[in-house]
Amino acid sequence: MLFGAKNSSNPRLQLLKDVVLFKDLSMRELAMVDSLMHERRYLADEIIFDEGEEGQGLFVVLSGRVKIARFASPLEMLIELGPGAFFGEVALLDQSVRSAQARALEDVQIAVLFRAEFYSLLETHSAIASRISFQLARVLAARLRQAVANTDRHHEAA
Amino acid sequence: MNRALVSGPIVWLGIIITTCLLLVLFQTALWLVIPVLLAVVAYYLLSPLVNMAMARGLTRARSVLIVTILLTLFLIMIGLILAPKISSMIHNGPGKIKEYSETAVGLFNNAQQTLTKYFPFLHHAPPPAQSVGVVGVNLSTATPESDLGHEVSDLTDKYSGDIALELLHWIPSLLLIPYLTYFFLLDGPRFKRFLVQAIPNAFFEKTLYLFYRVDDQLRRYFQGLLALTALDAMCLGVGLWLLGIDNPFLLAAIAAVMAWLPYLGSICGCLLIVLIAAHDFPGPHWLPYEVVGLFVAVRLLDDFVFLPLTVGRSMEMHPLVTVLMILLGGAVAGISGLLLVMPVLGVVMVIGQIVGELAMDARIIARYRHACELRRRRARADLTHER
Numbered sequence: 143m144l145f146g147a148k149n150s151s152n153p154r155l156q157l158l159k160d161v162v163l164f165k166d167l168s169m170r171e172l173a174m175v176d177s178l179m180h181e182r183r184y185l186a187d188e189i190i191f192d193e194g195e196e197g198q199g200l201f202v203v204l205s206g207r208v209k210i211a212r213f214a215s216p217l218e219m220l221i222e223l224g225p226g227a228f229f230g231e232v233a234l235l236d237q238s239v240r241s242a243q244a245r246a247l248e249d250v251q252i253a254v255l256f257r258a259e260f261y262s263l264l265e266t267h268s269a270i271a272s273r274i275s276f277q278l279a280r281v282l283a284a285r286l287r288q289a290v291a292n293t294d295r296h297h298e299a300a
Numbered sequence: 301m302n303r304a305l306v307s308g309p310i311v312w313l314g315i316i317i318t319t320c321l322l323l324v325l326f327q328t329a330l331w332l333v334i335p336v337l338l339a340v341v342a343y344y345l346l347s348p349l350v351n352m353a354m355a356r357g358l359t360r361a362r363s364v365l366i367v368t369i370l371l372t373l374f375l376i377m378i379g380l381i382l383a384p385k386i387s388s389m390i391h392n393g394p395g396k397i398k399e400y401s402e403t404a405v406g407l408f409n410n411a412q413q414t415l416t417k418y419f420p421f422l423h424h425a426p427p428p429a430q431s432v433g434v435v436g437v438n439l440s441t442a443t444p445e446s447d448l449g450h451e452v453s454d455l456t457d458k459y460s461g462d463i464a465l466e467l468l469h470w471i472p473s474l475l476l477i478p479y480l481t482y483f484f485l486l487d488g489p490r491f492k493r494f495l496v497q498a499i500p501n502a503f504f505e506k507t508l509y510l511f512y513r514v515d516d517q518l519r520r521y522f523q524g525l526l527a528l529t530a531l532d533a534m535c536l537g538v539g540l541w542l543l544g545i546d547n548p549f550l551l552a553a554i555a556a557v558m559a560w561l562p563y564l565g566s567i568c569g570c571l572l573i574v575l576i577a578a579h580d581f582p583g584p585h586w587l588p589y590e591v592v593g594l595f596v597a598v599r600l601l602d603d604f605v606f607l608p609l610t611v612g613r614s615m616e617m618h619p620l621v622t623v624l625m626i627l628l629g630g631a632v633a634g635i636s637g638l639l640l641v642m643p644v645l646g647v648v649m650v651i652g653q654i655v656g657e658l659a660m661d662a663r664i665i666a667r668y669r670h671a672c673e674l675r676r677r678r679a680r681a682d683l684t685h686e687r
Contacts, residue, residue, distance in 0.1 A: 180496055184501055184671075185675060185678060186674075187674060189502075195505070198508065198509045254504075256509075256512065258509075258512040266355050267355070
């Protein structure tokens with residue numbers, strides 16, 4: 143096919159099925175989401191996005207490893223992500239700037255879901271979009287709990 | 301257009317030159333450019349219907365098929381309604397055009413006499429030297445008794461026979477519209493993703509964001525334009541019906557569509573209906589002036605009420621730029637240039653502004669060069685080592 147492979151023969155679907163955000167979706171629904179995603183390939187050491195840049199979408203790691211770091215002095219590495227992990231998810235919700243830089247640690251393959259595409263999914267397939275939103279809310283709630291626990295530990299140690 | 305996309309004079313010069321070159325290029329394939337343009341408009345207008353059908357659980361393919369069938373039935377219905385009128389136009393075309401030309405001359409003479417009656421000093425005023433009218437006739441020496449009528453008559457004899465047949469040549473091209481619209485609706489999203497693959501990683505997120513904004517703006521513009529056209533046609537139609545003109549809503553729809561060409565389109569639409577009014581109600585009559593009054597009233601209603609409610613100000617360009625570009629389009633590519641200059645300028649302007657903005661972003665350029673260097677290094681990694 144000129145404009146890309148048909149969904150039935152798309153190997154990305156199995157990879158996406160393992161992503162927490164999409165775990166409630168059936169294969170047919172996942173194929174719908176997959177049809178909205180853009181695939182990108184980055185070389186090791188290539189910057190995916192910069193800290194302070196306006197965020198536009200969610201990035202899902204399909205293969206390879208990605209480093210998320212902040213421009214502190216020295217450069218503060220926050221986390222290393224592998225296949226099945228996702229980052230930049232807050233950009234699905236608003237136009238806030240990226241809070242850290244994402245850089246490929248090795249050659250990576252990434253699927254990107256843009257905010258505009260996600261909004262169109264909300265209009266056309268609201269059931270699918272609401273399931274993704276629910277999972278996103280759970281992930282963000284878990285991170286908030288983790289942050290509060292870290293702060294408490296920090297205060298106790300102090 | 302928007303806050304983020306502000307361009308300098310060099311970008312604008314590039315935009316104008318590119319627009320002119322494209323207009324000249326499009327002139328050679330007008331039979332294809334016009335249906336593609338109309339299909340793009342139809343794509344933006346019909347996308348919400350496809351989305352609605354998909355929201356009710358239909359697949360994209362089925363939704364697009366149903367919407368395209370509805371569009372085709374609608375066009376067939378319009379064709380059946382207009383067929384007798386077009387057939388009569390082809391049959392009586394040359395004669396009718398001659399009649400309307402004579403009416404135009406009569407209207408001109410009538411207006412001249414009326415002006416002279418109310419402003420007697422005009423009678424003694426010397427005619428402006430060598431002023432030339434829209435039909436290429438020297439108006440400065442024209443009087444009711446002069447050969448103005450003969451000159452117009454000669455011109456219409458020369459060209460009117462071809463006009464109706466020229467319209468027939470467009471029918472196969474226009475049949476392309478539903479076909480193109482079907483594939484735009486079906487494969488549009490996949491085609492967009494196909495194009496996006498060509499964007500380098502460094503520019504990817506920003507370009508795609510601007511691309512979606514433009515896409516959204518175009519969608520709202522075309523949907524707003526359709527609503528504006530419907531409102532214009534309704535108001536003009538009611539006005540013309542009250543004035544007692546035949547086929548008021550058809551004429552109003554034609555004038556409303558002509559108004560898609562900014563400024564000049566409204567004037568041409570008004571002149572067309574004034575001419576028809578003068579032809580249908582010959583003799584000293586105030587009707588043509590009442591039609592002009594109606595057009596002015598609808599224009600004001602348009603600018604102050606309908607336009608802000610529909611098209612909004614998102615796609616607005618400076619009026620001077622708009623008029624100059626229309627004239628420039630006409631100068632470089634004739635009538636096709638007049639018709640195509642605004643949509644072509646709109647697209648070229650957006651692309652030019654995006655390229656201009658990306659080219660000015662030092663960080664993005666640096667990231668792009670870094671990625672290129674990584675690729676180069678990878679490509680020559682083992683060239684200097686022995687295997």
